[in-house]
Amino acid sequence: MSAGERPFAKLLVLDLDETLIHARDRDAPPLPWPPQRQVARYGVHLRPGVREFMATVLERFVGVGIWTSASTEYATAMLERIVDRRRLRFIFARDRCAQIWDADGEQTYWRKDIRELDGFGFDPQGILVVDDKPRGLERSRANLVPVRPFRGDPDDLELWRLRQYLEQLGPLEDVRAVDKRCWWAQFEDDVDVDLDLES
Numbered sequence: 001m002s003a004g005e006r007p008f009a010k011l012l013v014l015d016l017d018e019t020l021i022h023a024r025d026r027d028a029p030p031l032p033w034p035p036q037r038q039v040a041r042y043g044v045h046l047r048p049g050v051r052e053f054m055a056t057v058l059e060r061f062v063g064v065g066i067w068t069s070a071s072t073e074y075a076t077a078m079l080e081r082i083v084d085r086r087r088l089r090f091i092f093a094r095d096r097c098a099q100i101w102d103a104d105g106e107q108t109y110w111r112k113d114i115r116e117l118d119g120f121g122f123d124p125q126g127i128l129v130v131d132d133k134p135r136g137l138e139r140s141r142a143n144l145v146p147v148r149p150f151r152g153d154p155d156d157l158e159l160w161r162l163r164q165y166l167e168q169l170g171p172l173e174d175v176r177a178v179d180k181r182c183w184w185a186q187f188e189d190d191v192d193v194d195l196d197l198e199s
């Protein structure tokens with residue numbers, strides 16, 4: 001972005017696990033890559049570019065919040081050194097999600113209902129929710145920006161692509177009007193070219 005460019009008058013909501021980080025319990029089989037941090041019983045892998053991503057979106061959107069189905073304590077600990085918490089509009093945790101029983105899969109999942117965001121003064125047409133689990137946004141699919149889950153791969157490029165994609169969504173009058181499924185496909189060629197040049 002160039003200096004002085006006005007931020008998008010929209011609310012950007014970001015999931016935490018497998019979207020911004022991958023936290024691996026010490027009892028889980030180790031990955032081929034070492035974690036960057038240790039937080040309690042978790043080895044924490046930061047999604048490549050996550051700090052730059054957070055810094056950028058905080059400049060580009062008037063509101064940025066975190067919404068996780070984990071606990072507030074967990075989220076706060078994980079976000080340390082990724083983002084200055086005071087710059088976030090909110091950190092929503094499990095108590096802002098609804099636990100839903102999926103009878104077919106015989107398991108529960110967490111639903112994020114964007115009506116929880118009503119108090120922040122944004123119309124649904126100006127709310128974007130980035131999440132690796134589309135199902136949680138089943139009530140507001142049109143607000144969802146799906147990402148592919150991050151599981152520690154240091155070559156992951158999703159956040160670099162997402163930064164570019166958000167520049168497309170930001171100016172829209174109604175973010176819900178655009179089909180956001182498989183949005184990353186439009187950036188894959190560019191990224192491959194960049195990688196080829198580096199090698």
Ligand SMILES: [Mg+2]
Nearest residue numbers: 015017018132
């Ligand atoms: Mg997630």
